[in-house]
Amino acid sequence: MDIIFGGGRYGLEAAEYLASQGKKFVVIDEDENCLVRRELNLPEYREGVEDSAFVRGGIKELVRLFFDLQPEYVFPTAPIHVAGAFLMEHLGFEVWYEGVDLALAGIPMKVVVSAGRGSVVVSYNRDRDCLPKCRAPDVCPVTGIKKPAPMYELVRFAIPDGFVIESHYLQPGLGAIRGERLREMVEWAERRENALVATACRCHGVITALRRAER
Template sequence: MDIVFGGGKYGLEAARHLISEGREFVVIDVDENCPVRVNFDLPEYRKGTRKSSFVKGGMRELIDIFFDLQPEYVFPTAPIHVAGAFLMEHLGFEVWYEGVDFALAGIPMKVVVSAGRGSVVVSYNRDRDCIPKCRAPDVCPVTGIKKPAPMYELVRFAVPDGFVIESHYLQPGLGAIRGERLREMVEWAESRENALVATACRCHGVITALRMAER
């Protein structure tokens, strides 16, 4: 079983890929009439099910279903940093605004897309649109520049004490993160007062700075 978090344009691509591979999945979206639900007429999810289905909801629902299903892959197709939001909802972390500076200290400014509100977004194609279904070659087909390292390695260098989750390409233009890495992230963060967590593929990434909320 896999989970698709977000039932919009990119969630639709993920669902089509999973169907073509004969894999069952659960789609989570705040809109019960999202494109994935409408296109594939998915039934409502029931706890313990192993059939493709839909859940109306957000991060809380993702966490509940994640620990219920123990998915192999999670497709983070909604416009949020799933790893950071997961820790905030599940363990009670909050945004650590000053922590962004620790990430920025090790990242070349030429790959920084934005920085602020607790997160840094990075990309080897910072200023232009990516081509559809890109295969993420060593030389960016848009900029023509050779990448010095996959972005997830650059992020690991920038935040050596952080937790970096690699997004794996399952087909050109479509990536997913392994469920086991999300579980490892939770175990890693449980005893920490602050945490830098990141998700990155070969070309792009996002780093979020978190600290344990005061009780």
């Protein structure tokens, strides 16, 4: 079963896509009356039941269900960096504020949306709204600017010692990350004291700087 983290408008798009593909899924949201649950009338998740369902909760529930369900895809539709939050919850990392400078050193400022509180948000369409159902072509249809490289490659250049998870387009405007890459990230981070982790698609990305929590 796949996992949708966030039960809002983008979570609903993910749920409708998976349903159209005949795939089952679990939606996680802190609001038990979130849009996805209301629209699809999802029952509460019960272990061992293979129908699509809902779980009330946050990152803690995501970590638990991720290792239980071994999903092919995770849809990060809530407004947090799931990869970074996953490592903080599962491995005890904390935000490494100074580490943001390491990422910023390799990123052109013209793609930086925001920087601070341990994260850098980047985008080839920094100042305007994206088109709905965009196919992410090489030339941005909003700015008219040709991308020099997919954003995930630019992020890899910026943090060569970091871990970058590529968000895959499953249909125009809808992306997801492979569960296999999340598992690889955990294995990679287990051996580290500091970690720069990122998630990026062709157009946008977020980098989070983490370090082992002081005991």
